[in-house]
Every structure is written in structure tokens, then in C-alpha cells.
Amino acid sequence: MRALAVEKVDGQARLAALHTGHGIVETPVFMPVGTQGAVKAVLQRDLSEMGAQMLLANAYHLFLRPGDGLIREMGGIQRFAGWDGAVLTDSGGYQIFSLGVLRKIEEEGVTFQSHIDGSKHFLTPERIVEVQENLGADVCMCLDECVAYPSSHAYTGASAERTTRWARRCGAAKKTPSLLFAVVQGGMYADLRRRCAEGLLEIGFDGYALGGFSVGEPKEVMWEMVDEVIGLLPPEKPRYLMGVGFPEDIVEGVRKGVDMFDCVIPTRHARNGSLFTRAGRINIKHARYATDAGPIDASCGCYACSRFSRSYLRHLFMARELSSYYLNTVHNLFFYMGFLRRIRASIAEGRFEEFYKTFMSEWKGGETYDGSSICDG
């Protein structure tokens, strides 16, 4: 049986069912980010209630704490975290390569120091697969190198070739029936992206991810690279655009044929007070909301909008109450889940292009994100 059953194609947009070890995931899907085995500030029951079917967790983080062996002993990530749905684990390549001077890349693997306690670790492509199998992920990701932007053609090319060789070793190391996706790298060079995709296709994987974006490149360059690669990918395999993004990016990605997305934006922005509404983003800390008796978004059915005013939510945020992070996150994820449902409905009904145009003409990004950060790790 194929992992992906495509049900409907509308332009390049696809409605499909991804079969996993923990249920069917309807795509296009947005995966809330649960880096450490928990989506920050919310609970598993909220995620179920809002219709999340698949979460992302991070193999690097869970390898360091509490350890993949411990999670295997506790019955795998789903049982450990009390989550009934599917889980995709990122290899942690992005996190490891973000460590800068704390890591060293060699053909055999990567040496790095823990961001938690400075302890030294060596991870090979084979071990990264084992970690993810110990975690019991439904979808595992090959180890890849995410190059900085900008990087030279020479370095990017050599790195993408190593990523391809690492992917082959990941495939060979695979022992369980979980799905294994490879990551197309190649920086912002079209020829390198194509060459990497062709190399990975030759090996053959259960799905293909487009990685190495959101590293500071202009957005049109990212879309150019996506266009280059996506036409090469077989229609029967899932396509995953990693770490993207804003609603306008998701709808754009779907239009190009992407099936899967993940991003810290809804959760991280929530903890910074930046809330998504149909009319764009607002920042709840603004003084104008001090006596605003209305909900965040009158058309939203989440617990925060059904029960609390902007005035109260602003108070909670200003007073740094923990429930502020909870309510803001519930709202933003609820918005994203509803947004993806609307995208899927429009494909099912053959009116995605109309949905896309209406959305793009009406959507306002809203207030600028102020950048003060609470890290997702």
C-alpha cells in the first residue's frame, strides 16, 4: 500500500490521505511543533479537539533529554506523551547545524556539544535513524545539512552531495516499517537543488522534504527553488516544505503542490502576544485593547475567543500570567487548523484557485511581529 492516497487534484494543489502507523492524516496538513514532545503551552486534548492529526517532534532534543532509550522503554513517543495521533520527527539536522562552533561535520557524521549541558556527542546518519525508530516516529527524517544563507556554490554543492550520501545510509539503516523522508537541499542554487532531488529520487524514499529555507533568503528565491524541485517529485509521494510558515506561505505552497507544513510561528507568536485573525495579525499588548470587550476574532470558536475579551487577554499578557501563553497558543493553533480545513475543503470542491485569490487579496499580515523572543529550541 502506498503511504499517500491522492484523492483530488485541483491545479497543482492536492487533497490526499497520508497513511501512518497512528491513523490517517488528511493533507494538506499543518503539524504543530512539539519540539520536546510537547507543543509549548497547550495540552494534547486541545490539539485533538482542534483537529490536529500529526505533530512534529525533534529527534535531537529528545535524544539529549530525556533520551531516545528512555522513550523507547516508556513505549514510544505517542504513549510517553499521551498523544493518540501521528508524529513526524525532524532529524535535528537544522538544530545541530545551528550550533555553529559547537559542532563539526565530517563524512562519517556530526560531532556537537549539547545546548543543555555542553556534553559532547557524535551522531551518524545511522544513529539518527535509530534514535527516531526508538522514539517510535511514524515519519522519520534523514540527517541533512542545512547550509547558511548565503553560501558559495562550491560549499553548497559539496554539502548537498554529502546530504544525499547520508540519506542513502539512512535508508540502509532503516529497520522498522515507519516512513522515511529524505530532504532535498542545495541552498539557493537551482542546479544543485535539481541534482540533489535527482540523487534522492534514484535512491527512493517514502516522501520528500524541501529543506534549508527560512534561513534569511528572499521569499521569491525560496519559491523559485520549490518550483525547480517540485516538478521532479513523483505525484504519489508526499511533499513536505520544512519550517514554513505564515498563512500566506502555506496557501502558496499548497498551490505549488506541497502536502505538509510545520512551523513555530503560531505557537511562538502566541507567546509574544501576536494573534492571528481573519483580518490579519494583532498584538494583544497594544493599549488599544485595554478596554476592548470583544474576542480576539468574532468568527473563531476556540476557548479563548468563546470565553475571554481582548481586555482580559491583554491583562493576562501584561501581567505575564501563564494562562496568557496557553490561551494565545490555543487561539493561534485553532486558527491554523481551521485555515488548513478551509484549504482542504476548497480543493475537495475544486475551487482552490478561487480560495487562493480571495485569500491573497483580503489577507493582511497585520501588525508586525515585534521580534521579542521566547525560543522553541
Add this chain to the structure above:
Amino acid sequence: MRALAVEKVDGQARLAALHTGHGIVETPVFMPVGTQGAVKAVLQRDLSEMGAQMLLANAYHLFLRPGDGLIREMGGIQRFAGWDGAVLTDSGGYQIFSLGVLRKIEEEGVTFQSHIDGSKHFLTPERIVEVQENLGADVCMCLDECVAYPSSHAYTGASAERTTRWARRCGAAKKTPSLLFAVVQGGMYADLRRRCAEGLLEIGFDGYALGGFSVGEPKEVMWEMVDEVIGLLPPEKPRYLMGVGFPEDIVEGVRKGVDMFDCVIPTRHARNGSLFTRAGRINIKHARYATDAGPIDASCGCYACSRFSRSYLRHLFMARELSSYYLNTVHNLFFYMGFLRRIRASIAEGRFEEFYKTFMSEWKGGETYDGSSICDG
């Protein structure tokens, strides 16, 4: 109609119904502490689900942020905070007097500097009542001075007399039908406690609180003071022991005839990983729980115990996930609410003394609270 309808007396323990502007509160009651108009880390729906009928909020904190005028404009604390039940507001005397050099006490009132921004404020007994009426509290507290421990007989006596005069002014300033409780002070001097109680009884209030405890005094001294005062209080008026305490303190207080309790212990301890179980307290951060697949307390029906293992809860705590604070707090408050229900049932069935003895012989305080603090303010 009297505010308190005593339904059953068992020894000195009383089962009663406190009639408030927002429903009937069954006593003995434990009020979760929602200092800033939110019980830290949990949500109003959780509090309703676990059977909380009355919350405590703090007039001093809400006066400073977001302001009692704003909350009045938004319809009062219940509407503002989306809470259907009753609310008692502490005057904030304890917080103001804790400010030390930042405050000055005079007969007319108290001058103090905000702990948030250093701004200077002057509060009179009359204004404190107005603040609480603006908040829409169901039970307001008179302004009182909580003296340090130890304090001289002379200072404590003069202070308790001023607290009594302030209480008279609070009573005269009262404009709405909400209940007004006075606070019996007098430090750790039996004669001063009695004199203060008699002075307040002469004025007459809707209820009487015993304040000025948990300031470092030996516990037996506190109970001595409670014994001195409680015999003087009229049986038809509610009695509130402020800021107390551990389960063993609550059951002791009930045995002496106390009806109402509040304390940050269940919520603050939760955020430090200290969890209440029928067998005593445990600290979830201990390494022994790393691979413990059982719930916090197998006899508990809270969301944390129904869904998650000690192993996962320890991981969340060690990883500083926000959901750790949420789940721990839900559990501890659920424990307290269940504990108070069992106390009320035992009074209703005329077997409180048996309940008391069994509890006191079986209860182990458990692991010592490690003292690392996240402040409730």
C-alpha cells in the same frame, strides 16, 4: 437573610452554605488564589470542572494593574475574568505591609510604592473598599495591618487598634450589598487578639477573618491564637483563616470551627514540582520518576493523572515546558478540592472526628518542599 446558613455542626466543625452575589459556596471551602484575576497556570474551565466555587483575588494587585476602574468598566471581575463563581478580594494589606521600606503607615491610610513601576500611591480604608466594590467582589476585606513576627506587645497593640478603627471606616464606606469581612489582628498576644475581636464584633461585620499568620510563628502559637478568638465569634457568621495552608492545617482549622481557607501552597508548590498525593507529597523532578510509568496518584481523577505518567511529567518539568506548570497545578488543586469535599462529607455524616483522626495518623507531609520559588505575587 443571613449570609451563612449553618447546616450541620459536628464537634466544632461546621457544614454551611455561604450565600454570595454569585451563587452559594459550600463551606468549609478552600479558595484557589487568583492574585491578578487568574489562578496561575490553569483556566477557569478547569476550576469549574474541579468544583471550585469561590476564588480569591487581590485588590492591591488589581488596583495597580489593570486598575479597578478598568475592571468596573468591563463589568466587574467575574465578567472580566470569565468566571461564573464567587470572588473574595483580599484588601492587599498583607502585600502592602510586605513592601517594607516602600510603604508608610499613618492613621489616615497607607502610602506605598508600586512593586511594578515604583509609582507612589496612597490608599485609605475607604478607598480600599471602593476598589473592591469597583472590582465587584462578592466578599470584600477591610484594610488591616499584618505585623511582622516577632513584634512588641506595644506595637502590636497599637496596630491592632488602628486595624479596628480602619475596619469601622471600611464599614461606614460600604455602598454595595457585597459582604464585608473584618480581620482580627493582634499578633501572637492572646489579650490583643481578644481585644481586637471584641472591638470588631462591637462594630459588626458580615464575617470575621483571622489574619496575621504564616509570618514565621511556630504553628502551635497560631493555633493558640485561633483558639482564643474563635470562641468569641458568633456562630452565624463565617470565619476565615487567611493564608492557611497545608492539608493538615486545613483539617485542624475545620476542627476548630473555621469555614474558609485560601493559600498559594497548591499552586506555588505545583510550579516547583511538588505534588500532593493521598500518601503525601512527592517532587516530580526526582530521578526515581524518570521511568515511572504510573500516574502521580492512582486514586486521582484529574487530567494529569488520567493521561500522563510520572515519567512524562518529570520530562516536562525538567524541560521547563509550560504544560508542566499547568498539569501540576491542575493536579494539586484537584487534590485540594477533593480533600475539602471529603471533609464536608464527613461533617454531613457526623463522622468528622473519625476523618480527622484517620487523616492525621495516615498523612505524611512527604518530601520536603525544596523552596525554589516562582512567586504568586
